[in-house]
Amino acid sequence: MSSRVLQDARRIVVKVGSSLVTNEGRGLDEGAIEEWSRQLAALVHGDDGIRREVIMVSSGAVAEGMKRLGWATRPKEIHELQAAAAVGQMGLVQMYETKLRTYNVGSAQVLLTHADLADRERYLNARSTLLTLLQLGVVPVINENDTVVNDEIKFGDNDTLGALVANLVDADALIILTDQKGLYTADPRSNPHAQFVHEAQAGDVALEAMAGGAGSSIGKGGMLTKILAAKRAAGSGASTVIAWGREHAVLLRLARGESIGTLLVAPTHKNQARKQWMMDHLQLHGAVTIDAGAALKVRDEGKSLLPVGMVAVEGDFSRGDVIAVRDAQGVEIARGLANYSSSEARLLCRHASSEVEQLLGYRGEPEMVHRDNMVVLH
Numbered sequence: 043m044s045s046r047v048l049q050d051a052r053r054i055v056v057k058v059g060s061s062l063v064t065n066e067g068r069g070l071d072e073g074a075i076e077e078w079s080r081q082l083a084a085l086v087h088g089d090d091g092i093r094r095e096v097i098m099v100s101s102g103a104v105a106e107g108m109k110r111l112g113w114a115t116r117p118k119e120i121h122e123l124q125a126a127a128a129v130g131q132m133g134l135v136q137m138y139e140t141k142l143r144t145y146n147v148g149s150a151q152v153l154l155t156h157a158d159l160a161d162r163e164r165y166l167n168a169r170s171t172l173l174t175l176l177q178l179g180v181v182p183v184i185n186e187n188d189t190v191v192n193d194e195i196k197f198g199d200n201d202t203l204g205a206l207v208a209n210l211v212d213a214d215a216l217i218i219l220t221d222q223k224g225l226y227t228a229d230p231r232s233n234p235h236a237q238f239v240h241e242a243q244a245g246d247v248a249l250e251a252m253a254g255g256a257g258s259s260i261g262k263g264g265m266l267t268k269i270l271a272a273k274r275a276a277g278s279g280a281s282t283v284i285a286w287g288r289e290h291a292v293l294l295r296l297a298r299g300e301s302i303g304t305l306l307v308a309p310t311h312k313n314q315a316r317k318q319w320m321m322d323h324l325q326l327h328g329a330v331t332i333d334a335g336a337a338l339k340v341r342d343e344g345k346s347l348l349p350v351g352m353v354a355v356e357g358d359f360s361r362g363d364v365i366a367v368r369d370a371q372g373v374e375i376a377r378g379l380a381n382y383s384s385s386e387a388r389l390l391c392r393h394a395s396s397e398v399e400q401l402l403g404y405r406g407e408p409e410m411v412h413r414d415n416m417v418v419l420h
């Protein structure tokens with residue numbers, strides 16, 4: 043069963059750490075970035091007959107910036123780290139862009155902060171942008187927006203960012219590429235008797251005791267943040283693989299179902315996990331009442347709610363808030379994230395999606411609540 047996890051994955055987040063990307067701080071590893079780009083392109087183009095959507099979360103900005111600025115030791119001052127990240131990020135994305143283009147794949151730079159994912163509206167915006175890029179066959183190259191974050195508000199390590207991105211886009215799998223073959227029962231750098239862990243359940247607390255901090259001065263998180271990232275990714279049903287980034291054709295072989303690295307299997311199914319998350323975390327901010335035709339689509343056919351099916355709007359909510367969807371009898375049949383605010387929704391009631399631009403002055407999503415962001419209650 044385990045090999046199928048990656049074989050069946052259609053939307054994959056790949057995270058690469060600083061030590062790999064910058065060759066332990068020596069500078070951007072052009073050969074490695076080229077090799078990952080070749081594999082990403084093959085996955086996106088579906089060279090094996092299956093097209094996949096891939097997001098790259100890449101570290102390395104600070105390490106590369108330090109090199110470009112001629113700094114031998116990591117600065118202590120946060121503004122110096124931020125300056126290094128800003129310098130290094132240029133080189134980082136330039137290289138991904140060049141290499142991916144060589145293999146006929148477009149790329150896009152996306153810089154995110156914690157605040158972007160904590161705020162519902164920005165969360166939805168980030169999600170729509172990433173999903174649009176994926177639909178266009180473009181590979182988003184993501185890093186933390188180091189320039190605007192300080193110690194208290196940063197993800198800090200990109201393992202956590204990778205997991206949050208996997209949650210954000212409902213990825214099927216998170217692949218964390220690092221400088222070890224995977225997880226061992228102890229840090230192999232300091233314990234020669236450490237045993238390799240081939241497979242475990244994501245979220246198993248026993249794994250946390252095995253994992254230590256970063257083995258080099260370049261990487262930030264170490265193995266513990268990877269284990270915690272796997273647990274977090276499992277929250278939305280994504281399984282995680284931790285593997286060596288220089289393993290030959292690692293991404294393609296994983297996609298073929300080969301077992302490489304450590305597989306941390308998500309215990310719950312993707313859709314079930316997302317529904318649970320919706321039910322657990324979301325507070326209602328308002329409601330829309332829909333007509334019988336729309337109720338049929340939403341409840342029985344699992345379709346999105348379009349503005350044309352809405353007949354009334356209650357409450358005061360913003361884009362990204364959770365609203366109840368009620369049928370004509372007032373029975374709540376679903377809950378989901380609103381794509382439009384309550385005042386906009388009032389204008390959109392009974393109108394076709396093609397009229398959104400004319401009514402609101404901008405072209406938004408065709409759906410009031412997209413089915414991916416909706417839980418049908420019965």
Ligand SMILES: Nc1ncnc2c1ncn2[C@@H]1O[C@H](COP(=O)(O)OP(=O)(O)O)[C@@H](O)[C@H]1O
Binds near residue numbers: 062221229255261264
């Ligand atoms: N149980 C463990 N198994 C494997 N590696 C471990 C373990 N505990 C700690 N490590 C260390 O974690 C390091 C990888 O983390 P890190 O240096 O942050 O890499 P990256 O830059 O790829 O995120 C390894 O080089 C290793 O020394």
Ligand SMILES: N[C@@H](CCC(=O)OP(=O)(O)O)C(=O)O
Binds near residue numbers: 060101102127264
């Ligand atoms: N945003 C930072 C990444 C932080 C970091 O070092 O992460 P990682 O190497 O993945 O543990 C950078 O690009 O330098």
